[in-house]
Amino acid sequence: MRWFVSGRDLTLSRIAYVNGQYLPHSAASIHVEDRGYQFSDAVYEVIMFVAGSPLDMEPHLDRLDNSLAELAIIQPMVRSALRRVIMEVVRRNRLQNGIVYLQVSRGVAPRDHAFPSVNVDPALVMTAKRLDFAKIRDLQNRGVGVKTVPEIRWRRPDIKSVSLLGNVLAKESAKIDGAYEAWFIDQAGLVTEGTSTNAWIVTSDDTLITRQLDQAILPGITRAVLFSVAAELALKVKEQAFSIKDVLSAKEAFLTSSTNFVMPVISIDGSPIGRCEPGDVSKKLVDAYWRYVELTTADNAR
Ligand code: PDD
Numbered sequence: 001m002r003w004f005v006s007g008r009d010l011t012l013s014r015i016a017y018v019n020g021q022y023l024p025h026s027a028a029s030i031h032v033e034d035r036g037y038q039f040s041d042a043v044y045e046v047i048m049f050v051a052g053s054p055l056d057m058e059p060h061l062d063r064l065d066n067s068l069a070e071l072a073i074i075q076p077m078v079r080s081a082l083r084r085v086i087m088e089v090v091r092r093n094r095l096q097n098g099i100v101y102l103q104v105s106r107g108v109a110p111r112d113h114a115f116p117s118v119n120v121d122p123a124l125v126m127t128a129k130r131l132d133f134a135k136i137r138d139l140q141n142r143g144v145g146v147k148t149v150p151e152i153r154w155r156r157p158d159i160k161s162v163s164l165l166g167n168v169l170a171k172e173s174a175k176i177d178g179a180y181e182a183w184f185i186d187q188a189g190l191v192t193e194g195t196s197t198n199a200w201i202v203t204s205d206d207t208l209i210t211r212q213l214d215q216a217i218l219p220g221i222t223r224a225v226l227f228s229v230a231a232e233l234a235l236k237v238k239e240q241a242f243s244i245k246d247v248l249s250a251k252e253a254f255l256t257s258s259t260n261f262v263m264p265v266i267s268i269d270g271s272p273i274g275r276c277e278p279g280d281v282s283k284k285l286v287d288a289y290w291r292y293v294e295l296t297t298a299d300n301a302r
Helices: 035-039 057-070 079-092 133-142 165-176 221-232 244-249 280-301
Strands: 015-018 021-024 042-050 098-105 123-130 144-150 181-185 191-194 198-202 208-210 237-239 252-257 261-268
Touching: 015 079, 021 079, 035 098, 042 057, 042 280, 057 079, 057 098, 057 221, 079 098, 079 123, 133 261, 144 165, 144 252, 165 181, 198 221, 208 221, 221 237, 221 252, 221 261, 221 280, 244 261, 252 280, 261 280
Parallel strands: 144 181, 144 261, 208 237
Antiparallel strands: 015 021, 015 123, 042 098, 098 123, 181 191, 191 198, 198 208, 198 252, 252 261
């Protein structure tokens, strides 16, 4: 059955979840005094779906718990209920390949910087978005360029908060320069991470290097999975910060995230990395990661 409202086919429209209700995207809204809106007092997660199955949902929900705990925001619901809502958003959007975006804010309260003195319910919002894997594969085959920018973000990027203005400005600056991603450089001249990705290089002896987990970077789920993918390929991984000079003398570079999987990086600030094409190690990791994605999402579907 199809539902038409003002000539729009609602059966085809996107559905958002907002505080207990499933609403057409155009009708989904939050309160003007939501603390996420006024103070970026909110956290989020992005979970990839492949053929309708979640990729690494549990580690994403674990990280959400950590982000909430760091900011002392109450959990909006127990894990099993959250899983059910996520899968219902997927079902109502007929999502096959794409992401579920999930955001939890401290809730709605009269504007005051300190936490509300009475307990307010956290606000939970979810949306779904389709992604074209052919486009991702095409970029993986060609490789992408990155631009370096000074690290101007707040000092807790390990918390997945929606305080993303530094990330937004950096990504816009990369876009203006025709780069795919921006890599932040800290005061010591070392790469922290990308605006929405973790950063990696490959040394001449095929060792993978990525920054150690500290408060300067998000503990990426893709980053964590890649440690086991690399082990299966008998590749060594070292957690260590690296500089722009290290990137320029590296054999290869790549970035990781839920929406990019493993993406070869072939230039930095317009200068080539290695042969300025996806290298052998990166290509192996791209393929091995796709195999991991196909295997784990097929397991989930059973
Ligand atoms: N970004 N670093 C930052 C700053 C990020 O925002 C992300 C994820 C990552 C990679 O994390 P993961 O592998 O768990 O996706 C690293 C999501 C995709 C986003 O903001 O859209």
